[in-house]
Amino acid sequence: MQVALFTILSSLTGGHVRILETAYRYPRRPTFLIPRNYYVKLLNMLDTYYEGRFRDFIENNTVELPPMEITHFYAYPKYIYDAMNRIKGDLSYFDLFYVPHEHIGMMMLLKGVGVKWTALLQLTPVIGALDVDLPMNPIRLMSLNLRLNGMGYIGDKLFEYLIAKAVLSGETVLSVSKSIPYEMRLMGLRARVKVLDPGIGIDEACFSCGDKDIDLVFFGRLRREKGVFDFIRVLNVLRRRMRMRPRALIMGASDDETPRLVKARLRELGLSGLVDVKVNLTRRELLSNLARARVFVYPTRLDSIGLVVIEALAHGIPVITYDIPAMRLNYRTRAVLRVPFRDINSMALVTAKLLSDEEYREGLANEGLRFVRRFDWVNVALREWEELGKIASEESKAPETKVANVIKAISIA
Structure with missing residues (x-):
């Protein structure tokens, strides 16, 4: 199975370290698709904080994409649309496109162009996480938690939430945590979420x-x-x-x-x-x-x-x-x-x-x-690879009209 792993790896926080620890242990090397500015930054961080660990792995398995400067989630699809056009001749080589993040913008483009894809949710989409999980209207619940964790107000997230509902509907995605599908249900986000348990390992x-x-x-x-x-x-x-x-x-x-x-x-x-x-x-x-x-x-x-x-x-x-x-x-x-x-x-x-x-x-x-x-990284990586294989073998579906229309509008812009 050939897996293309689209990521930005902008820091070496726990979620990004997890990507490196698991991908390094896959039975078959994935191909990283990384914007050039983030690729250079990643190599520097590995040299500085990890004594060069993973550097050879990244250098030997990465396709550099054009530099990316993203400030809003809805800028991701436009960037990915342009980037994938540059490598469109190679798209058929991959059995699966994998986004090991919860970024809805990345998922929206992949769903819209019709390639086989999945994502790994390392936080709950849109909200990040719930501090208070009271039974209430999803919009009110989001608004309350956004204020509590200092992430802003619902107006800043409402558009992303509506897109997330369309993108995730009917899709199979992975999760590192039992709390993510639980929080998604409270928020009214529907998807087939397979929880990797354990979802992380120990060095x-x-x-x-x-x-x-x-x-x-x-x-x-x-x-x-x-x-x-x-x-x-x-x-x-x-x-x-x-x-x-x-x-x-x-x-x-x-x-x-x-x-x-x-x-x-x-x-x-x-x-x-x-x-x-x-x-x-x-x-x-x-x-x-x-x-x-x-x-x-x-x-x-x-x-x-x-x-x-x-x-x-x-x-x-x-x-x-x-x-x-x-x-x-x-x-x-x-x-x-x-x-x-x-x-x-x-x-x-x-x-x-x-x-x-x-x-x-x-x-x-x-x-x-x-x-x-x-919590062993080898077992985590093998379980994740097994689930990716199952998703890659699923029958492909045509992108939903409402998602495809958004992609069309972005590509014209």
């Missing part, structure tokens, strides 16, 4: 633990929706109300001004002396620092499964997070402790319990180590 280097000289760690992208500022609020409660002075570490990737805002907030609260902030570390440095932590406080608002959660558990570190669908449905283990959404005081109380009760903490750490043993 072998994770199974090691060093001296535990860091009490609390935040490990993830330094973004508001990932919970870095809620982590600071938890730390402030521990310091001011519980008279604790935990040593803490904030680390992760960032390419904006968030680290400056984080440090300013720590100074404002008088917490700078308790917290180290380390940004854009190498993979080896990240895991080395993670192994030193006792407790991982991860108040994320935007997640589907959270590779960082698995990595923490693999280092013998219990995790405290919000009770959002992504954590509730994927982590049925006592090693991941959930508190009500945005309940900072409860998160601080659970954190204090873990820090003060070593026997309790170590019991959860051992349970977490047992839980993650099944």
Whole structure:
């Protein structure tokens, strides 16, 4: 089976790392279709943060597409339409076009031009993730969650939502998380979603633990929706109300001004002396620092499964997070402790319990180590390849008129 994998790989976040880890282990090498500017950026990131790992794999299996500058989702189809025209003579070579992202714009074009395609949902389309999963009208539910996770207002997403309903209807797609089809049903997005379980794996280097000289760690992208500022609020409660002075570490990737805002907030609260902030570390440095932590406080608002959660558990570190669908449905283990959404005081109380009760903490750490043993990248890749083969062998269907009309309008523009 010949698979063309269209991706931008604009960063080395958990979802993009997952693409590399699985594609590298497919029984047959895929062909990456990557815009030239993202291709160059990816190679530089692999050299800087991964010591060149995956570089040969990418260089030997990539077709460079024209540079892409995308600011809105509806710009994707126009770009892909032009790019695929450049390689249209090679389209018949591939048995399947694969988008390992939840980008509706990419899916819309592939469905409209009639090639065999599928996608891997690493977040819930349009919304990213639900923080609150109350039974209500889908539009009201989207509007509520967009405000809660700071992603804007429904007016910015309504057009994308309507296109997503048309694009996903009747299609078979894959998902890395049990929470994604659940959230899609609440939002009224219909598709045949096959959940890969497990949908992520563990790097072998994770199974090691060093001296535990860091009490609390935040490990993830330094973004508001990932919970870095809620982590600071938890730390402030521990310091001011519980008279604790935990040593803490904030680390992760960032390419904006968030680290400056984080440090300013720590100074404002008088917490700078308790917290180290380390940004854009190498993979080896990240895991080395993670192994030193006792407790991982991860108040994320935007997640589907959270590779960082698995990595923490693999280092013998219990995790405290919000009770959002992504954590509730994927982590049925006592090693991941959930508190009500945005309940900072409860998160601080659970954190204090873990820090003060070593026997309790170590019991959860051992349970977490047992839980993650099944998260193996080889098995994840083989299962994904098997599902791709099933989709490639399905009978092709003509694109729906409403999608084809959108594509026609874009191609004329």
